[in-house]
Amino acid sequence: MPPASDTAAAPTPAPSARLTFDQSFAVARGRPGGIGLVPFVPAGYPSLDATVDLLPALEACGATVIEVGFPFSDPVADGPIIQEAFTHALAKGAKVADVFAAVRAARPRVSVPIVGMLSYSIVFRYGLPRFIADAKAAGLDGLIIPDLPPPEAQRVTGTIHAGGLATSLLVAPTTAPDRRAEIAKLSTGFVYYLSVSGITGERDQLPPDLADSVRAVKALTDRPVCVGFGISKPHHMAMLRGVADGAIVGSAIVRRMKEHESAVPAAVTAAVRDYLTELTQV
DSSP: OOOOOSSOOOOOOOOTTOOOHHHHHHHHHTSTTOOEEEEEEETTSSOHHHHHHHHHHHHHTTBSSEEEEOOOSSOSSOOHHHHHHHHHHHHTTOOHHHHHHHHHHHGGGOOSOEEEEOOHHHHHHHOHHHHHHHHHHHTOOEEEOTTOOTTHHHHHHHHHHHTTOEEEOEEOTTOOHHHHHHHHHHOSSOEEEESSSSOOOOOSOOOTTHHHHHHHHHTTOSSOEEEESSOOSHHHHHHHTTTOSEEEEOHHHHHHHHTTTTSOHHHHHHHHHHHHHHHTOO
16 A cells, blocks of 8 residues: 555545445445445554455445544544554554555545544544545545534534535434434434444344434434444344444454454455355345
């Protein structure tokens, strides 16, 4: 992959079939099961080369949107498995510019939207206008910023939208109704609904009232609503079909990556591919 630098390189031409969020979710609705798959991968884990190899493979597995996590020393809501992956990436020297370089290298082989997930403190230190410009040039389509609640989010998301990127903000089960409506309004990519409050991680069961909760959020917006936090088993996917527009899968993917941490990138990709094939079987 190309070496990283403090200044992003020239934009990579977009693939001719590059999809918008609406187009990609429309494709997902037309597939068996009718639900999108939104996999999360921590950039730079177990290596930046592995990230470049994995992104196009995720689309081949049926990804509707791909989340790329920017390594951070103090994750906002990530459980132990993702925190460990970020610590590994940071120890190997992964920086913001490296994440942009990895996305740029993979982008010509990925047509679905790629979104960056990161703490706003990273964006703030980098500089908001510069971050937006470099993210756009690298090939990102949007940002998920979990620690950017209203009313601060209004100014920041307005700047992000003006720069040509979509935003996806988080709604928790404990989010007040008026705050939910505001978050939904500010989310232009999709709305990220947390199945449970707390941190990420695999779970055996999802809340029994999850379907009702998702429907309540969908009533607030015309944007897709995707569910994350704990999605890891085929019966979770079955529970979400006909309810959510997408299932966000993170910790379960990273655990498979960890099992092949010392292997070549192709082995990491194969492990993730095998897991997602099993997870999404209708």
